[in-house]
Amino acid sequence: MSFFNTSLFSEESAKDIIKKRKSLFSANYKTAKRVDILSKNLEYDKAKEFMKVVSKNYLDLLNLFPENTKEGHGTEALPSVWENKEEFDALMKKSSDDMIKLASVIEDSDDIRATLKQYMWKNCNACHSKFRKPH
Numbered sequence: 001m002s003f004f005n006t007s008l009f010s011e012e013s014a015k016d017i018i019k020k021r022k023s024l025f026s027a028n029y030k031t032a033k034r035v036d037i038l039s040k041n042l043e044y045d046k047a048k049e050f051m052k053v054v055s056k057n058y059l060d061l062l063n064l065f066p067e068n069t070k071e072g073h074g075t076e077a078l079p080s081v082w083e084n085k086e087e088f089d090a091l092m093k094k095s096s097d098d099m100i101k102l103a104s105v106i107e108d109s110d111d112i113r114a115t116l117k118q119y120m121w122k123n124c125n126a127c128h129s130k131f132r133k134p135h
């Protein structure tokens with residue numbers, strides 16, 4: 001038996017990749033809640049730092065949906081991710097860009113709640129409704 005058993009190796013890495021993307025989404029959820037609270041408390045400088053963290057995580061997530069991670073290991077990603085990969089990636093990039101836009105408009109916003117919804121929370125639902133299993 002070869003030391004580099006490729007199937008075993010890719011099984012192992014699929015598990016790691018799924019684990020990694022789940023933990024990044026969970027981290028983004030926590031950070032998004034922080035962004036929400038800080039913005040409502042008018043603590044803009046801190047809020048903007050966390051907006052950039054969420055934005056960067058979205059870009060990292062782009063690389064965490066390879067073909068060999070469609071199922072298993074507790075993934076809640078739907079097959080539609082891989083059937084519409086360009087749309088999925090575009091939505092991920094838009095979500096990342098929107099966090100940078102949010103950082104540039106939040107201070108001048110007349111309606112913080114609506115601005116957070118438009119540039120942050122709406123993107124979560126837009127993606128989950130099509131690409132994540134109902135939970």
Ligand code: HEC
Nearest residue numbers: 022025026029032075076077091092095123124127131132
């Ligand atoms: C472009 C698509 C996309 C966007 C945008 C997106 N998500 Fe997700 N999210 C997913 C997918 C796909 C999964 C399932 C990942 C898996 O289980 O492999 C997921 C999973 C999650 C999970 C579960 C993680 C776990 O431990 O199983 C949480 C929490 C989450 N997302 C929160 C958010 C929040 C909050 C936002 C917005 C701030 C957001 N997501 C934006 C696609 C997205």
